[in-house]
Structure formats: C-alpha cells, structure tokens
Amino acid sequence: MTDFRLVVVSAGVSDPSSTRLLADRATQRVTTLAKERGHAVSVTTIDLRELLQELPAALSSQLLGPRFARAVDALLAADAVIAAAPVYKAGASGLFTSFFQVLDNDLLIGKPVILAATAGTARHALVVDEEMRALFAYLRALPVPTSLFASTEDWTDTALATRIDRAARELVLLMESGFARAVRDDAWGAYQHSYGSGGGTELGIDLGSDLMRLATGGSLRPSTDDDPFDPRKG
C-alpha cells in the first residue's frame, strides 16, 4: 500500500475541453486501478490555460510566475504524470509544447507518463507517438507503451475505453515498480544537471571536479608524467 501522487497536465483551452475530458477519464481509471491494488492516489491537475498569462515571461526570460512555480513543485513531487494536448495543425498545441520546453530537462527523469491527445480528425493520430513521445524521451521521462488518442469518432467507440484501461494499468504498474524513485536514489548523478535545475533542487556543488580544480588555479592540461619524450624530465 503506497500513496501515489499523480499530476495531470491538460493543455485544453475550452471549458469543458475534450482534452481535459480525456485526461480525466485516464485519471479516473488510474485512480480506480490503483485503489484495487491497495494504493491511494492523490491527484493534482494543472490546467495549462491558467498559466497562459505567465507564459510570455517564462518563454522570454525564463522567469517563472507563481502558478508556474506551483506546477513545477507538483511535477517535482509527482510519481506519475498524465499529459494531454489538443492537436492543432498536425502538432501538439503550442501551449502544451511551450510548457514542457520551459521546464528543466531533469525535472521528469524516469517518471511514468500517459501521453494523450485529442483532435478533430483521425489523421492526427500519430502526433502522440511521433511528436509527443519524442519530447518526453528528451526529458528522459518514461511514457507508457499505450498512447491515448481521441478524435471525434473515438468518443463513441468502446475501443477508447479499452485503451484508456490499458494505459492506466501500465502507468500503475510502472508507479508500483518504483523505477523513478530508484533512478533518483541510485543513478541520479549519471544524468546531466545544471546548477539550480531539477526545479531548483539541484544545488549540490562538486568541489572535486576538473573545472573546480581549474577554478582554483589548477590546469586542464594532461599530466606529462607518462610522456617518455617530455624534455622537461631531463
């Protein structure tokens, strides 16, 4: 029995929005399945349209407003994420993409994610796998094998519920596996971080690095000890 924190990011802009609807259905299914397996799930929803006013500052100056800061904190603490976007012009919406582009590269490492998209036509179906999956691969998150996509006709098709169930099950299993936590505990240093990244949590400073030696009057030049032809050795 574990308490899981699930964060739902929805980039739907209308109210009600079909993107949010899809995200909610997945959320419900994840919560139910987790409960059946003896876990409690707390859900935090980030409606990206509420961040729209802070987006220009975030994009142009990397200055995160209070809502952005809360979103980052939620994602940092998340055990799993559901990320849902509407597809516009053959791509995940600009709001969705912008949000994830502003986040630190190491914020979502190893975290299981259900990727979901909605569209007005089935012709956009591959956006989830060909575009959104690549974005989350870059962020080194762990999208579940089953992607969710709903265009107009899918809403009346029972196959959508089957896919939601499958994706939710995958997410719960991955949460249960503790993979993201294990990565953080055992392998975190193997990923690239910069000072202040990870949503402001990467504040460790390695004083023993090559660059720190250089900062304190040392040299980057390889030691000449092994060079048999070094004339300085006489």
Next chain:
Amino acid sequence: MQFGIMSVSDITRDPVSGRTPSEAERIENIVKIAVHAEEVGLDVFAIGEHHNPPFFSSSPTTLLAHIAALTKTLTVTTSTTLITTNDPVRLAEEYAMLQHLAKGRMDLMLGRGNTAPVYPWFGQDIRQGLPLALENYNLLHRLWREDVVDWEGQFRTPLQGFTSTPRPLDDVPPFVWHGSIRTPEIAEQAAFYGNGYFANNIFWPKEHYKRLITFYRQRFEHYGHGTRKQAVVGLGGQAFIAKNSQEAHDQFRPYFDEAPVYGNGPRMEDFEEMTPLSVGSPQEVIDKTLTFREAFGDYQRQLFLIDHAGLPVDMVLHQLDMLGEHVVPVLREELESRRDPEAPSNPPSHADLVKAKYGDATPRQPRPNANRGDNVTGGSPYQDSESAVDSYPTL
C-alpha cells in the same frame, strides 16, 4: 558603500520618438552620462563589452581611460570584460595601462559572454566557455603578479619568459570582480583568489542570486581571505525613478515593453513583483533596494542599469539627478547604519591595496634594465630583481 551605474552599451531605437541614435551620438552621450554620474555624487561607472551591433563598446579601456581623464573621483570599471574571447595577455596589458592613466581609480569585472557567434570571431568556441574563462583568469592573475611568466595551458599559445607591460600601478594589480549568476565554478574562483563577486541581479527573483552569493561567502572564508561578512559582494539592479509611482510607470512602460531583454514578454508589474526591478518614486526605489541587503547581506557596491532600451540621454541624465539627489544619499545612510561592523563599507580601492601590500613603505616602481638586445627572453627585465644585470661586459 559604493553606488554607480552600469551600461550594456546598447544602441536601441527610442520607442517613443522612433529614433535610433547613431553610434557617434551614443558614444558621445555615454561620456556625458559617466561624467554626470560623478557630478551627482555617484562613485562608479561601469561599461559592458560587446563585439556585435547594436552595441558600441568593443574597446572598454579606451572609453574608460577617456572618462577617467574627465573625472576626479569616479571609479571606472566594466560590466563585464570578456575573459573568454579576449587574450588574457592583452587584458593584462590594457587594464594595467588603464590603471596607470586612471591613477588607480579603476577595477574590472570579468564575465563570459553568452553570444555564441562571437566566440569563433576570436578563434574560440562557446562550448569551452567556462574552462576558457577559468584558465584565462588563472593566467591573467599571474601576469599581474609575476614579472616573468612561463605558462602553458589548454587554450592559449604557451608563454616563455613573458613580461606583461606596463607592470600594474605601484606593482599592485587592479581589483577584480567575477560576474556570474548561475555558475558555481566562477563563484569558487572569485573566492579562491579573494576577489569580488558580482551578481547582475536583474532578471530573476533575488532568491536565485542568493544561492551563489552565499556559496561565494562560505568559500571566501574557507580560503582564508576573511570572514563571510568580509567577502566583497557587488549587485546590479535596474531602477526608473520619477516624482511618483504613476509617473514612473507611465514614463518607463514604453521602454520596458520594447526593451531588448524583456521585449514583449512579461508585464512590467509582474517583473517588478518577481525581480529586483524597481519603477517608482524615490522612496519606492529606496525600499526595494534595501531588500537586497536583507537578502544578500551587507555588500559593497550597488550598480544600477539606467541607460538601456533606447532611453534618450536627457532622460538618463535626469535619472542620474534623481538617483544622486533623492535615492543614493538615503541609501548610503540607511545601509551604513545597518551595516555589521565586520563588513567593509567599500570594495578595496587602489590605496587600500597599496596599503595592504606595503604598509607604510614606498611602493615598488619597476624600472626596466637597459635594452640589451635580448630582453625578450629569460631573466628579469627590471632593475630591482635579484637576477638583474647592470650591464653586459663589452669588448
């Protein structure tokens, strides 16, 4: 406590008049601005360094030497000098020359430069920016402290028996600040050498800058240069002052909205709330500036950015009047009255550094040996060194 202004040297269209000043006008005006800074009682003028339009300041030492000649008390400095794309040998020479001409009324701040295309113009690579900055400063540090330098590094041609001329004024190197907002290695280098640390304090919430300033203070103490409180900290900040808050906002808004660094991004009010930007009455600017001390501890130098984003020169001169008349005198008093007795009021001046090195003794004045035809190699070129040779035997 030192107060001053820092310019990035941008030549920006005035969004109100629609007019872009020429390079000639802007250069002439920056001299006026610097001279006026002294007239209104400020202590420091800092100029940036850029090698691409729309900036004019490619040659800071030339400008600063001219300003030093026109002023009596003003300290001239940089914000920043590029320690990456400049050859440290040239920096050692140029800034030592400036130090002589300014009679020690100068220091300099080192920065990396973040415009990738500039690096290859000077034979460098931005991907090596950090190691380049660190190594170059290591060399610069020695060039000002050792008459003759043998040196080999990763990036620059090795030096054999090199003497950087002129030797620093009174053989005391200029004080150096390291400017950085997110690089622990730079803060570490500043602490290691006992140099100053400067945070531009413009774009982000002050909590962001606090981390590295705290780290720098700890490391300064670790390396035995003094206590944390004695570490030398400088801060930037941006201010626009008018009679009252409404007027300040009305006047500054068109410039903020089109400023190259903020351009069409955040709302000015949001930026004021989240960052150190202060737009308002003298009292509002004073109050905001006093919060810097609360966040970062007692510090020694405060530089305001007041001339960017196309603000016309008359407006900038008026900003200086407001700063000098209504803001800085109050800040001086407030900050001094709150200052921990352990924390120095000012960064070290040339006189302080001379005193620290020589006490009451006369400073060294290096005099070169006569040109003997081989003074580009080996030995010491100065008469007071042990290996000095008065004269060579002649036939």
